[in-house]
């Protein structure tokens with residue numbers, strides 16, 4: 001807290017005193033970054049907004065009434081902040097309904113297991129699917145088994161977390177890999193490095209060439225236990241009941257508001273997040289915190305005595321979790337415009353060490369960037385040296401080359417440099433997509449500091465000399 005308190009105090013010192021104290025001399029204008037930081041760290045507005053979103057609106061999956069409520073609420077917030085051109089840009093989103101779900105271990109010991117269907121999963125037939133569990137640790141291990149050992153089983157992918165990108169492949173494509181070999185359902189170990197017996201949901205996709213079998217996440221604890229049972233020669237038998245199903249599409253929207261640029265209004269810095277969440281917990285870290293931070297950036301920049309040179313456009317995207325329809329619709333609708341940068345906050349609310357830069361103009365080939373991208377990255381990093389002293393007091397002046405955000409990925413693909421708020425994710429993955437993603441896990445001081453860093457970078461990108 002000491003850093004924040006000192007920062008807030010020093011920022012306050014820069015703010016002109018009461019009118020009677022400055023009758024004679026015109027006070028020196030407060031530098032914009034100091035004003036942004038001072039207001040971000042001392043205002044209650046952002047935290048009260050996050051509390052409202054989490055506690056009164058709650059989780060908000062695409063197509064849910066709660067998401068519609070959040071979309072209306074976000075527009076109200078932007079109007080309160082006197083942003084320009086506040087609007088909801090229509091997007092059609094897929095609707096998936098979880099329904100009833102239950103996983104019962106029948107042997108070697110009868111036990112109810114916590115379970116969450118994966119988003120996009122089909123349901124089970126009435127009465128559920130009952131089968132022996134076959135546990136594998138990788139796609140390779142599954143491939144090496146004969147069909148006879150897989151057919152009729154429920155395949156459980158017990159894959160320990162390495163990185164999110166690597167481990168999430170099993171959540172995304174495990175069901176089709178198992179179905180292709182004759183499995184009747186798929187279970188995945190929750191994608192998390194740490195577990196307190198909590199299942200993690202998330203999206204899955206069916207491959208065209210495989211039967212569609214039900215898919216659900218179990219806890220790390222249950223997955224390892226069933227793995228041990230198999231190795232001990234007593235494989236688990238379970239019954240899985242899922243009522244999940246697709247329910248067509250629904251109208252939704254990206255929420256957009258702007259601070260118009262004073263000199264180059266046609267050049268746009270996008271500040272984004274996703275307003276939808278999974279249908280568990282409160283979507284507090286994923287991505288309620290990111291959305292309220294983005295709103296806070298708009299609010300803080302709108303309060304500056306002088307608008308930055310370029311337009312700052314706040315975009316709360318819809319449908320990141322199960323479709324990315326919001327990010328795609330935005331990129332398509334605004335394809336003719338000049339986006340000079342896109343910033344996204346979507347890796348929780350841990351302390352930000354800085355920003356991850358994504359300049360994949362040609363796309364990473366097998367995990368490596370092209371020479372053109374590497375060169376563009378070097379140029380950008382050089383230019384960013386100028387903003388580092390402004391971010392250093394917030395301990396958020398690090399830049400590294402990495403993924404920036406999925407909603408802004410379509411913009412990045414067309415050449416817009418992407419910036420992801422580079423959060424400490426230690427506390428994020430353990431609660432990601434679970435019932436435990438709730439407001440109480442968020443540190444209000446760190447949360448404000450992250451918003452301050454986002455505001456300073458946004459302002460600098462919008463203000464810097466052409």
Ligand SMILES: [Zn+2]
Pocket residue numbers: 274286287320346
């Ligand atoms: Zn997210």
